[in-house]
Amino acid sequence: MTGVAVACGVMLAIAGVLTTAHVLRSQNLADRAIGIDMLVAIVLNGLAVAIAVTQDTLVAALVLIIGLLAFLGSVTIARHIEERGP
Amino acid sequence: MSAVVEVIAAVLLLTGSALALVAAVGLFRMPDTYSRIHVATKPATLAVVCTVGGAMLEVPGLSPTTKLLLAVALQFWTAPVASHMIGRAAHAANIRPDEPFVIDELADVESATEATVDDA
Numbered sequence: 001m002t003g004v005a006v007a008c009g010v011m012l013a014i015a016g017v018l019t020t021a022h023v024l025r026s027q028n029l030a031d032r033a034i035g036i037d038m039l040v041a042i043v044l045n046g047l048a049v050a051i052a053v054t055q056d057t058l059v060a061a062l063v064l065i066i067g068l069l070a071f072l073g074s075v076t077i078a079r080h081i082e083e084r085g086p
Numbered sequence: 087m088s089a090v091v092e093v094i095a096a097v098l099l100l101t102g103s104a105l106a107l108v109a110a111v112g113l114f115r116m117p118d119t120y121s122r123i124h125v126a127t128k129p130a131t132l133a134v135v136c137t138v139g140g141a142m143l144e145v146p147g148l149s150p151t152t153k154l155l156l157a158v159a160l161q162f163w164t165a166p167v168a169s170h171m172i173g174r175a176a177h178a179a180n181i182r183p184d185e186p187f188v189i190d191e192l193a194d195v196e197s198a199t200e201a202t203v204d205d206a
Contacts, residue, residue, distance in 0.1 A: 074168035
């Protein structure tokens with residue numbers, strides 16, 4: 001299980017670095033919102049892997065809360081772009 | 087039996103992480119905002135389902151499993167809505183794809199709202 005956890009961690013870390021680079025280099029707000037949305041998805045994946053490895057059941061509530069917050073954040077950014085432009 | 091469950095959980099965790107990595111590469115490969123939205127929604131649903139499913143198999147007890155199940159259901163409801171909102175906002179903010187739209191159903195919506203604003 002440790003090997004699996006390390007492999008998952010490495011893949012998710014690379015994905016996180018690539019997504020952050022995309023957020024930094026993107027030209028408009030919509031692209032950044034997409035990148036941040038995906039960063040949250042990667043964090044959710046990391047939390048799930050952490051739950052599987054450590055058997056820490058408290059983190060299960062965190063997955064729920066962060067998923068909800070990500071949705072609210074994305075919708076707020078989308079409304080902002082619609083009203084003010086990119 | 088438990089060894090089989092362990093292997094299934096490991097495969098699910100690895101699949102989800104690999105999907106997230108592929109999607110991150112896709113952000114760089116895709117040419118415009120709309121195809122990047124398409125790429126970025128995949129880890130938000132399928133990869134989260136895979137990794138959380140793997141975690142569900144590993145964790146003992148009903149309470150955390152229920153929470154994780156609820157998280158997956160919530161993600162399935164909200165991720166497409168959020169992506170759709172961002173896509174619609176990008177259209178409203180005059181972001182256009184590299185190749186012109188084949189069908190642009192929002193064009194009517196926008197001219198209609200502009201017309202009502204002009205009337206008022």
